[in-house]
Amino acid sequence: MEFNLLLKSLHKHIELSKEEEEFFVSLVSYKKITKKEKLLISGGICLSKFFVVKGCIRKYYINTEGKERVFEFGIENQWILDMQSFWKETSSIYTIEAIENTEVFELKRSDIDKLLIKVPKFERYFRLLGNEMLYKKERRIKQSLSCSAKERYNDFLSDYPKIELRLSQRQIASYLGVSPEFLSSLRNKNETTKP
Structure with missing residues (x-):
């Protein structure tokens, strides 16, 4: 399995030893998903975050008028998840679906705690990743409003x-x-x- 893209993304923010890399890799699983396959269905709890290796994913919700609204796209070298549902373990309003045949790495919420205990520097990685996602979300809201x-x-x-x-x-x-x-x-x- 080719982990280079994922590890390169990590190394932009943190330096890992070979052992730390191997532990991280042991926690992620590789998935091939077909076009229109769903990784999260509205009403469910987002239990994983997904790193897109190849392909394209959309995160959307159904608005009060019953229309689909795409909130974001996930493309190569990006993580996608419902951050609120993932961290607070609440039901999601979003559906996350593959737009084309896609390859992802999945990191489960339950494995992040193990990762943070064994490799505390991932705290920095997830903080920086969260800040980036928050920035994108705020920018998206500003775009919609103004x-x-x-x-x-x-x-x-x-x-x-x-x-x-x-x-x-x-x-x-x-x-x-x-x-x-x-x-x-x-x-x-x-x-x-x-x-």
């Missing part, structure tokens, strides 16, 4: 470079909070304004 659809679209292109070709127009529109038709006109305007 940015125009065009600004949200441009931020989406910046946040998820090259992902646009992997997603349906409906999925991108759901993320932006616009109709697919509006997104189409937004894209056309973007194309005509390019130098």
